[in-house]
Amino acid sequence: xxxxxxxxxxxxxxxxxxxxxxxxxxxxxxxxxxxxxxxxxxxxxxxxxxxxxxxxxxxxxxxxxxxxxxxxxxxxxxxxxxxxxxxxxxxxxxxxxxxxxxxxxxxxxxxxxxxxxxxxxxxxxxxxxxxxxxxxxxxxxxxxxxxxxxxxxxxxx
Numbered sequence: 001x002x003x004x005x006x007x008x009x010x011x012x013x014x015x016x017x018x019x020x021x022x023x024x025x026x027x028x029x030x031x032x033x034x035x036x037x038x039x040x041x042x043x044x045x046x047x048x049x050x051x052x053x054x055x056x057x058x059x060x061x062x063x064x065x066x067x068x069x070x071x072x073x074x075x076x077x078x079x080x081x082x083x084x085x086x087x088x089x090x091x092x093x094x095x096x097x098x099x100x101x102x103x104x105x106x107x108x109x110x111x112x113x114x115x116x117x118x119x120x121x122x123x124x125x126x127x128x129x130x131x132x133x134x135x136x137x138x139x140x141x142x143x144x145x146x147x148x149x150x151x152x153x154x155x156x157x
Contacts, residue, residue: 025083025156026079033077036076040069040073043066047059053113053116054112061102064098065102071095075092083156085155088155092155096138096141097142103131103135103138104135106131107132110124
């Protein structure tokens with residue numbers, strides 16, 4: 001019995017989700033560029049805006065935070081034009097690695113004081129755990145993407 005095929009006559013795996021269409025991925029990349037640009041704008045202006053929960057030590061992490069946002073903007077902008085598997089894999093892994101470092105710096109410097117934010121001091125205890133949870137999630141993401149690439153499965157998630 002012949003194995004079912006898709007439009008390009010490649011066997012369809014019954015265990016793997018189909019890859020999102022290029023137009024769907026491009027839309028997602030555009031949204032990512034816009035969201036990261038907005039977050040970059042906010043991050044750069046937290047000190048000038050005198051956000052009540054941000055400490056002056058925010059300046060100590062702003063450089064790496066800014067670099068991370070620019071890396072994401074540049075990567076997602078290039079994905080709009082080209083998102084080959086190897087290229088996508090390398091850039092996503094680089095973005096995740098930088099994000100791990102950013103989260104680590106945010107934990108070690110912790111430029112926030114939520115007691116000044118409507119007296120929500122309990123957030124000072126919670127946020128470091130959330131950053132560590134984010135680091136664990138990023139490591140899992142890198143491992144999962146690597147395994148899926150090696151198994152020739154969909155890495156566009």
